[in-house]
Amino acid sequence: QSVLTQPPSVSEAPRQRVTISCSGSSSNIGNNAVNWYQQLPGKAPKLLIYYDDLLPSGVSDRFSGSKSGTSASLAISGLQSEDEADYYCAAWDDSLNGYVFGTGTKVTVL
């Protein structure tokens, strides 16, 4: 079981804003950078946010990341139907000496 906890699902109407939480501990989020991945249906995951709050080239600025203590968040503003996907947070865990993924959150656009 994952050491990073996310809500199983979130839903919101188009053009609205959703936030996905990612709860960890001092050995992972509290001491290492958080990355976020977007997985569209039937596709491989894609890097969405790195180093807590940085956007890779080509990623829409409707996506934003933040971190405070042992928790992180991903926000999607101006929600669009194309944002329907699974989202995973991830970070290195010093105790496990390995990379851990969050439990994943399914975003549904109503």
Next chain:
Amino acid sequence: QLQLQESGPGLVKPSETLSLTCTVSGGSISSSSYYWGWIRQPPGKGLEWIGSIYYSGSTYYNPSLKSRVTISVDTSKNQFSLKLSSVTAADTAVYYCARPLMGATKRPDGWFDPWGQGTLVTVSS
């Protein structure tokens, strides 16, 4: 543009060894800034990191899989490989290869980018 492509059998019998290869194109596997890794995803479930390897052969493994996993690298072929022994139905998953950035501490603790398209491996007799 760097691309990764997984290859290997799609069906493995229980108790046997799962073997996959990831071929890297558009860049060198001997890059000093990156590791190379494997991640899997059982059908309908979340992502699980399996392990990562540096071109020199240095490895990091998921503790929960460490006793069954071997990741190796072939720099001459620009490939790295995964072997998972004594498989059971619980090892049925889509297996992805991806490139994690090497962090300041020389661990593969950076983000994974890019990813291969993934390959489904089913464990069944």
